[in-house]
Amino acid sequence: MNELTTKTAAELAAAVAGGEVSAAEVTAAHLARIEAVEGQVNAFLHVAADAAARASEIDARRAAGAPLGPLGGVPVAVKDLFATVGMPTTCGSRILEGWHPPYESTITRRLREAGAILIGKTNMDEFAMGSSTENSAYGPSHNPWDLSFVPGGSSGGSAAAVAAYEAPLALGTDTGGSIREPAAVCGIVGTKPTYGGSSRYGVVAFASSLDTPGPLARSVLDAALLHEAMSGHDPMDSTSIDAPVPPVVAAARQADVAGMRIGIVSEFSGEGYQPGVMTRFNEAVELLESLGAKVTEISCRHFKYAMPAYYLIAPSEVSSNLARFDGMRYGLRASASSAEETMSLSRDAGFGDEAKRRIVLGTYALSSGYYDAYYGKAQQVRTLIIRDFDAAFEQVDVLVSPSSPTTAFPIGERADDPIAMYLADLCTIPSNLAGNAAISVPCGLAPENGLPVGLHVMAPVLADDRLYRVGAAVEAAFESRWGHPLLTEAKGLSA
Amino acid sequence: MTVTYEEALQKYEPVFGLETHVELGTRTKMFCGCPTAFGAEPNTQVCPVCLGLPGSLPVVNQRAIEFAIRIGLALNCSIASWCRFARKNYFYPDMPKNFQISQYDEPLCTDGYLDVLTGGETVRVGIERVHLEEDTGKSLHVGGATGRIQGAEYSLVDYNRSGIPLVEIVTKPVPGTGYLAPEVARAYVTELRDVLRTLGVSDVRMEEGSMRCDVNTSIAARGSGAWGTRTETKNVNSLRSVERAVRSEISRQAGVLDAGERVVQETRHFHEDTGVTTSGRSKEEAQDYRYFPEPDLVPVAPADEWVSSIRASLPELPSARRARLISAWSLSELEFESLRNAGALDVVEATVAVGASPADARKWWLGELARKANDDGIEVSALPITPSDVARIAALVKAGTLNDRLAREVIDGVLWGEGTPDEVVEKRGLAVVSDDSALIAAVDEAIAAHPDVAEKVRGGKVAAAGALVGAVMKATRGQADAPRVRELILERLS
């Protein structure tokens, strides 16, 4: 493996800016890595044909003395639901196979402007619905820790790409945990920013009121760099917050939790939680205490209703959001004799089982006569969860829990058991319902299977910087204890 | 069973209501920056948002909100201090997202009224709600007999219209208008159109589809106090059709009830050619639109100060203007209606503003000019003559420079593009001749030519002088000052 691929984004940006290495070399190293390991990982659905050309542009800019941007020459892998000009966007679905968006998402545009090299589009559960990438129409991605295990999902391709050193940074989206859970099970860092902190324009919708684009990276500082570069108000997204981006990079550099009040969510433990996950989680909490944080336990009693509420709200929204995929204007089109039949057959052929399951669920939940009992009630639960958070954040600065109740599971193990699959997002869903910010940072390997465990940190709306203070402190302390980054222990890949 | 309208009204009491869709005249669409201009090449005024491309998001056009508030205020509605858009979900190829962004249980404007004048009476029509939504694209079904999707060989969709802002204005049910129901319905749409035009929020062209009506009608036995089952007649797209649709639906429903059957709650289609409605979708087949709050948009919360400033900027509305003009010009309501129905209000008011008397202004615009407009098949206001021209002509008549016949000639000249009234008078040499020396010669000639008539006048039959006056007028090609001619004749023959 070329050592350029093991560098952090921060190191690469500095090296390119300083002329120690060219963007072309950085990009070539990562393309070579992709070439070498993709057969095992299947993280990418598409590798950018123009990556080398873009890198040369960065080098030309540098030669001309022009500023490169904070991510100048740094490769970024992009989850395949961001609209990108020049690359297809499939959302992991057959129904969008071969669709080339005629427009660019706000975030990928910003990253291009920041000098990033968009190196390819990553695999995902179809329309971001899933926790393993097994719902992709293009085959699952594989966990670089053990190729027979899932990399989590739905941003599993992004997490696997970063963990396999195919890219130092990746974009994901998090609707119920789709960044944090794959980050946790792949042993990397992943953040769900405050809802509205990162633009959804050009991000194909799963559940509009929950979807949050965010960064995946191998270090907390790298995640902060991408977080900062992608964020900020976007007039094209009505739900985008018109406020300054929280100082996430400064917080990651501060890496200090002394005096910080940290609350353990007491609901997120017990039955269903893998013992090794709890062991590592408890160690992380002790570590935080040793670093000067004040740790208390806090009950958020409505969190236990978060998952049922989520599985009414998200399918309801998705049933409407996915209605446009009807074969009429783009994507897969079944041949039939009438418009209605064309729409119906196209959708039948184009959507996978999980997408269909949720469309049917959501259609039912929104139906006349059921709306109040389902969607309406779920929205009330959502309000109660927000109140739980509000009350908790009066007492503490951040809340912590395991990122997922278990480590990665073997491919196929939960494929026929949707409920078991849904449980992977048990701890992450409340922050989506409340719209606040949360991160997953590695906190060790579960003793029973040697797979990574994530520490989940939740912060109030627009207090995303706190995540990075805690995350960077935990990362620094653990790495000094372990003597190396956790990911260097991943031995799943043969290259 | 066929029942005439008159028979229907003897037994049944009608109730009607209207849902009117109006395309707002904003420069850009409801949720994107595409232009709204009518008549462009298909699919040239589109973008990722109004094509509903995956990942695109709507952003509310503030101008459309302002227009809807203007409408709400003009219709005496309450303006919500907080409301949301909702998704109306159904599948149709001209809907790019397969849902329409609309408003459901939280409309922007609620509970108002519009006073409508018809047949000299004022009827207050309650307004249930005014809400905003986006228009759909337009389908063209090619092949097949009906122009409908069923039986078509293929269909084309033009998304230029997709996302154009619409307001839907829904009345409360209007009971108690009896025999006049069709006329009141028409008068409501007419008044609404005038209000919207006055507000400058829409070009309200029914023929181009920028204003479209759905008509709800029900009937119940007279004196029963009950309300019948209503039908909704879709796409009634002219003022005349509104009246005809209500009338025909009342007769049809009376026939159904007389036959001992029940009126089915359904949507019906109005046919312009025959003036009757035919059955569409029944309620049993009705769509479940699965409304829910649009998660891609934030709530609309118009600030009180903003609403107040919009209220302060409202122009004089047709009802206020009606009251003002009826009083200022001493008109009856019927006289006012004829003026309004002739489309002459603006020009008459402008003519009065530059000095003509209201009576003169009305006389010329409703008389000679209305005839000319009618001959040309245009609105009276579209004639190539200005209110100042008409006021000047009226002034010339008043001063005795022109008589009515000459004035009509001057009007002709102006309409033919010969210049201002004064220029036409000059060029055509049309001024009334009141110079005695010129007239006396003509009078003497006429007396000489008609000695028998002259004798009668001399003998005291003053009425016979009319024939001599006529001869003088003929000889002077109508330009003589007729009263003066008469005086001169009587002088010469006394």
Ligand SMILES: [Zn+2]
């Ligand atoms: Zn557009």
